[in-house]
Amino acid sequence: MNTYQEKTILSVIKLFDGMYTYQVYDILQKIEELLCDYTSPIPYKDIKHAIETTSKKDVITTIHSYGCYSLEDECQYIKIYTISPLLPTFLGEESIYFTTPKHPELTPYTNAEVQKTFANTHLEPILTHFFKTNNAKKRNPKTKRLILLELLDRIDPEEK
16 A cells, blocks of 8 residues: 555656656656745645746747747747647647747747758757658657757767
8 A cells, every 4th residue: 555655756756757757857856946935834725836937927928929839848949839829720730939049039840951950960860860750740649749959968969
């Protein structure tokens, strides 16, 4: 029989199912840093409010009359943005764009655009091989994260 603490740990670990260990360590470190600012018992509503207000200030921006974009995910090489149009779309296609540190303009997130952006870099052969069998918009079925970001997260930026 599991104790209350063990049941709580298992329910939290279940949220990490399918993630890489280093991603979980990053999340746990952020949680630890966040909890240092609060007293016991943990004030969930206050923490949630603090996270939402700081996140939204940084990641949601209006694009003239088209709509808004928000940061969906990022790694050391690329940031992925999702566009939320003012008018509903009936095609159901995700409007995903990306930026890189050397290419800060919003660019459509397609295989061709990603390859073009990383041409003549140390990532070019890795991406060429990746796109032979995968699409840029393919997601990990467990984490719902773009698998290209999972791949790029495993590449050391110092290896050139």
